Amino acid sequence: MSDQEEEALKIIQSQRQGVLQSELWKILEIDSRKCSRIVKRLLDAGLIERVEFRSDGIKTYLLRAKKRAIDPCVILAGEEILPCIGCERECVPEECALLLDWMYHLAFEEFQE
Incomplete structure (x- = not known):
């Protein structure tokens, strides 16, 4: 493109x-x-x-x-869904404890593979 x-x-x-x-x-x-x-x-x-x-x-x-379907793997870490979906907090993503914890699970899952 x-x-x-x-x-x-x-x-x-x-x-x-x-x-x-x-x-x-x-x-x-x-x-x-x-x-x-x-x-x-x-x-x-x-x-x-x-x-x-x-x-x-x-x-x-x-x-x-056009709206494209989201690959579920993008929003899942193990069985945990991306915490930002439906989140009503106004936070800074780099400082969000929920998001950082989710990313830790995602990285740990990839490391185990």
């Missing part, structure tokens, strides 16, 4: 509601044709979805990142 494709994907992923294609090329500071090619590659890769959208009577497209 090219740097511009990665940048476009990050911009699209950062907006929960999506990004208008007519705005994306302005944000990326590229022309609309180049933006269309980038969007096509992201669509073909299955990373985004495109929905027809009318803005001030002009047809454009709303681009949204």
Whole structure:
């Protein structure tokens, strides 16, 4: 994936509601044709979805990142689930005792394999 494709994907992923294609090329500071090619590659890769959208009577497209299934191995250490899921604490991840303990279990599990 090219740097511009990665940048476009990050911009699209950062907006929960999506990004208008007519705005994306302005944000990326590229022309609309180049933006269309980038969007096509992201669509073909299955990373985004495109929905027809009318803005001030002009047809454009709303681009949204596709949600991908999470590999359960990423959130499990042994039988312990990542403590951040559902956590309501406002903490600094580097200082969170629950997260550090979970990471310790994960590292210990990998060491035993």
